[in-house]
Amino acid sequence: MQKSKLSLGLTTIAVGLACAGCSGALDPQGAESQRIYDLSWLMYGLASAILVLVLALLAWALFRRRRGPGPFSRRPGLGLGFILGGGVVLPLVVLSVLLGFTIRTLAASRQPQPGSLTIQVVGHEWWWEVRYPDQGFTTANEIHIPVGEDVNFQVSTIDVIHSFWVPNLAGKIDMIPGQTNEIVLHARKAGTYRGQCAEYCGLEHANMAFYVVAQDRSAFESWVRSQQAPEAQNSAAGQRGLDVFTSQACVSCHRVRGTPASADVGPDLTHLASRSTIGAGTAPTKSQNLAAWIRDPSQIKSGVHMPAFPNLSDQEVQDLVAFLLEK
């Protein structure tokens, strides 16, 4: 019995440490996430109090000295009172308190405002299409927002159910086929926040990440201007890379504004060099990663729908990389 108590104590400590460790990902930096964070601590607090109460009763039942009949057989009404109090009244009170706080948290969540920046995010297996409809451009897997402002997100999906989640900024919102859901993100502090698909959506669900870059207004606006510009091919290698791009299957899936490539199956690759990762958070945007990705993306992200291009020469791959990384 002592042994199981010891292991229970160790488990409690381990869970506590694990929760302390997740403070980075769950550290609230948005108005919404702050309310969810506060509600979570209230739930953990109540749950811990009930756990302590139940363990204390268990310990009392196990270790009390047995002399004659117990209190329940001495006072027959006590057992029924105990069952009603502990099994009906207490759960009713605790769950009502939690329901009240949950409704308050839900009611306080921000609603989309007309006039605020609107960004549309479309879930794909296994990446994020990011459209700025009023600014007239589309990007992927990296979302820039102005800090300290409400930003409306309209989320949908092209295939299966995904879930859009930036833990530091707000709760999750599901992306349901045939439906558009809305959520407001409001970053209180400038920074880069990791987002993650939060609904199991197939083989590469775990590698369906994105980043939200919250920056001050002027930095955000200059980013918008740089994204609006069409891709430029300045170097000879970039020009050769464009020729490879348009003569290969690349062109039947991807768009690069300012070139003949205008398909919408895979991510829009215009200004790919401005994004920190390729493969939706799978690898840093570096020329050697990009070259490896073009040769065989499944070596980096095994379930990816993009095919391998084993027949490209080293020179062609180099030229493609030069083209894709040109600003």
Ligand code: CUA
């Ligand atoms: Cu998309 Cu999980």
